[in-house]
Amino acid sequence: MPSIFDHIAIENTYELFFPKKEQGLAIIWLYERVKNGYFDKGVFKEKDIRKAFDEASTVNKEKRERQQWEYYNSQIMALQEFFLLYDEENQTYTFKEYASYLCDKVFKMLSDRFNPTVIEITCTDLYENLKDITEEKDLIIWLEAHFDKARSHLKEQIDYLNQQIDKSVAELSEKAKLNNNDSLVVALRDIENKLDEIRKQNGELRGAFREIDRIKSILMAHPARENAEIDDKVSDVINYFESVRTLLNMVDSRIDKIQPKIQQFFGSLNRHLFDTKVEKFLTYLLDKSQVALGELILPVANESFVTRFLPLNFTIVEKRDELFAGKRNQSPSYINDPIKEAAAHQQSNMILIRQSHINQWLERIKRESRHTKEYHLSDVFFKILEFYNEDLQLAVSIIYQAIDYYDKHDRWTVEINPEKMIHEEKYRYAIWDIWMKQK
Numbered sequence: 001m002p003s004i005f006d007h008i009a010i011e012n013t014y015e016l017f018f019p020k021k022e023q024g025l026a027i028i029w030l031y032e033r034v035k036n037g038y039f040d041k042g043v044f045k046e047k048d049i050r051k052a053f054d055e056a057s058t059v060n061k062e063k064r065e066r067q068q069w070e071y072y073n074s075q076i077m078a079l080q081e082f083f084l085l086y087d088e089e090n091q092t093y094t095f096k097e098y099a100s101y102l103c104d105k106v107f108k109m110l111s112d113r114f115n116p117t118v119i120e121i122t123c124t125d126l127y128e129n130l131k132d133i134t135e136e137k138d139l140i141i142w143l144e145a146h147f148d149k150a151r152s153h154l155k156e157q158i159d160y161l162n163q164q165i166d167k168s169v170a171e172l173s174e175k176a177k178l179n180n181n182d183s184l185v186v187a188l189r190d191i192e193n194k195l196d197e198i199r200k201q202n203g204e205l206r207g208a209f210r211e212i213d214r215i216k217s218i219l220m221a222h223p224a225r226e227n228a229e230i231d232d233k234v235s236d237v238i239n240y241f242e243s244v245r246t247l248l249n250m251v252d253s254r255i256d257k258i259q260p261k262i263q264q265f266f267g268s269l270n271r272h273l274f275d276t277k278v279e280k281f282l283t284y285l286l287d288k289s290q291v292a293l294g295e296l297i298l299p300v301a302n303e304s305f306v307t308r309f310l311p312l313n314f315t316i317v318e319k320r321d322e323l324f325a326g327k328r329n330q331s332p333s334y335i336n337d338p339i340k341e342a343a344a345h346q347q348s349n350m351i352l353i354r355q356s357h358i359n360q361w362l363e364r365i366k367r368e369s370r371h372t373k374e375y376h377l378s379d380v381f382f383k384i385l386e387f388y389n390e391d392l393q394l395a396v397s398i399i400y401q402a403i404d405y406y407d408k409h410d411r412w413t414v415e416i417n418p419e420k421m422i423h424e425e426k427y428r429y430a431i432w433d434i435w436m437k438q439k
Contacts, residue, residue: 016081023075025056027083031103034095043092049076049084108156116201116208119157122150123211130215136224143233151240157205158247164198165254195255202251209248212241293360298367354394361398362405365436369412375436377402377414378422385427392429399434406436413439 008014019027029052034042050072080086083099095103129146133139168191216238225231288299361384369375377399384395406412415435423430 015078019079019083022053022056023079026052026075027079027099028103028106029055031095031099031107035107043087043090043094045092046072046076049093108153116157116204119154119205119208120211122154123209123215126150127211127215127218130218134223136227136230139222139224139230140233143230143237147237155244155247157208158244158251161198161202161205161251162247162254164194165251165258168194168198169258192259195259199252199255202248202255206248209244212244216241295360295364297360297363354397357388357394358398358401362402365402369436373438377434377436378431381422381431381434382424382427385429390427390429399431402436403434411439412436 008017026049030039030044030048033039033048034044039048053072053075076084083096085094085096087093126142126146130142133142171191219225219234219238222234225234285298290297361380365375365377365380380402381395381399384398385392388394403414403416407414413436415437417433420433421430422433
């Protein structure tokens with residue numbers, strides 16, 4: 001008997017099993033309508049086949065119309081070998097088994113069909129039908145009926161997972177061409193999530209195939225293997241289950257090789273984004289920073305401290321002269337006193353300078369607290385005393401305003417511990433333990 005290759009290589013034989021593109025598309029067009037119930041009992045006519053070829057054909061429509069009979073007749077005749085069964089009496093067509101089998105395979109390959117429960121049920125049925133078999137004839141029935149029927153779709157679930165990996169790799173290659181870094185990061189995360197889902201499904205599939213170890217144990221020790229012909233078939237089944245185990249391991253192995261590459265891609269991408277942001281940040285600092293009173297003042301992005309005074313409420317009362325007649329007091333006259341004016345001016349300047357110092361220290365507290373989750377206000381108190389020559393009133397005013405502001409803040413809270421006093425040896429003052437903490 002010639003080999004399958006030699007048989008298929010015979011002229012015009014290959015085309016009978018694997019039709020041309022337009023013939024295959026026409027068969028698929030008809031198959032979809034059979035599956036959807038468009039044709040009653042799966043029976044269709046020549047006009048339906050012609051319409052299928054009109055949908056699938058790559059031949060110029062004008063040319064088809066000129067050679068209409070020859071074109072359709074040659075196509076239909078070619079498909080009658082393995083795909084179409086012709087009923088001469090009713091002049092109708094149906095699918096042959098090979099056509100249905102091939103189209104079902106294509107449909108399953110293109111459909112989202114991950115269902116480990118089907119595999120689990122199939123393997124359980126194989127085990128239940130095998131466990132009590134002792135006779136050779138019963139084992140042959142199991143091998144040729146039960147197992148051969150099941151093996152055709154047992155690997156389909158693993159093939160599906162491998163296809164999903166192939167799609168993820170192709171998608172990764174395509175997304176790598178994106179110029180938008182933000183879109184690329186989102187795409188990479190989606191692909192990584194898909195791979196995690198595939199790994200999870202592969203674990204579920206391992207659980208579904210757990211019965212194959214029990215099946216292998218029975219087959220390896222079965223007494224019917226003394227028959228050489230049965231032994232060959234049993235060995236084939238055992239090898240098949242070994243290949244299933246290998247394919248399951250291969251899925252995990254492929255994911256293990258792809259995911260580090262995605263992480264490496266993330267790393268290089270994030271590094272580029274980080275360098276870009278650092279460069280912009282440093283440029284912003286150089287442009288916006290200032291030096292005041294010998295201290296570097298960094299730019300403030302959003303909020304700033306502003307001194308506000310509560311509004312005063314006045315009650316206006318009308319005074320009628322005819323009701324309250326009385327002697328008017330003369331307005332006092334004032335004589336300008338340059339000494340008092342200078343003192344008042346100096347006092348106003350001191351108040352403004354003091355408030356400026358308070359605002360500067362509040363800004364400093366704000367900047368320094370951005371880089372920590374806890375900030376010790378008691379330490380700031382002693383720094384102010386040192387900087388302003390033990391100006392207690394100024395230090396108390398700054399700490400008080402900081403407490404008042406951050407105690408009402410949406411991201412900070414102020415914690416005061418009156419039982420713990422903070423002091424430093426070189427100062428004669430002490431202060432409660434006061435902390436700012438992020439909520």
